Amino acid sequence: MIAATPEPPYYVVIFTSVRTAVDAGYAEAAQRMLELAAQQPGFLGVESARSDGLGITLSYWQSEEAIRAWREHAEHSAVRERGRAEWYAACTTRVAKVERAYGFDRSA
């Protein structure tokens, strides 16, 4: 559930979105993008949640170069265009450098 990321520094792409009413193709594309992202060099993990109309997806990456390569991936680019046209009423992408991290896991 919570991504097992390495010690900082690393990068995060924060994607927050509000969906349209259009569902056609969305679930399949979202699942495919998760699988494809996980295969990219420098991918460190992903966390995602959606409630009350707001979706948040966090993907973690080793470097800005890894983020750039994923951004330019042909299949990802095509799906992103479709997302803009069909699935999302509003969305924001933020790229950030994780400087420190801490936490606990009592379930482990």
Place this chain on the structure above:
Amino acid sequence: MIAATPEPPYYVVIFTSVRTAVDAGYAEAAQRMLELAAQQPGFLGVESARSDGLGITLSYWQSEEAIRAWREHAEHSAVRERGRAEWYAACTTRVAKVERAYGFDRSA
């Protein structure tokens, strides 16, 4: 829904969590923390979602100093301790510097 943050750079605190079965006091404390955070100097916005057991809360801040002051806020500290003891089975806090951001809002 999506926080109207200013042009980067600014900071984000990424809090991802898995809840315990303990609900007592949680909703009230979460609501109170949102209200209290919004009153702090340097607060820029918050986004939150929870599904399939994973919660993600993003709070945006003007500076690391603002984050530190909020972290040391007495009421926030007390609630954080209670969260560790009662409400969260696992959680991770990541502090990151937002370097760029882009998006669209067709609903506006």
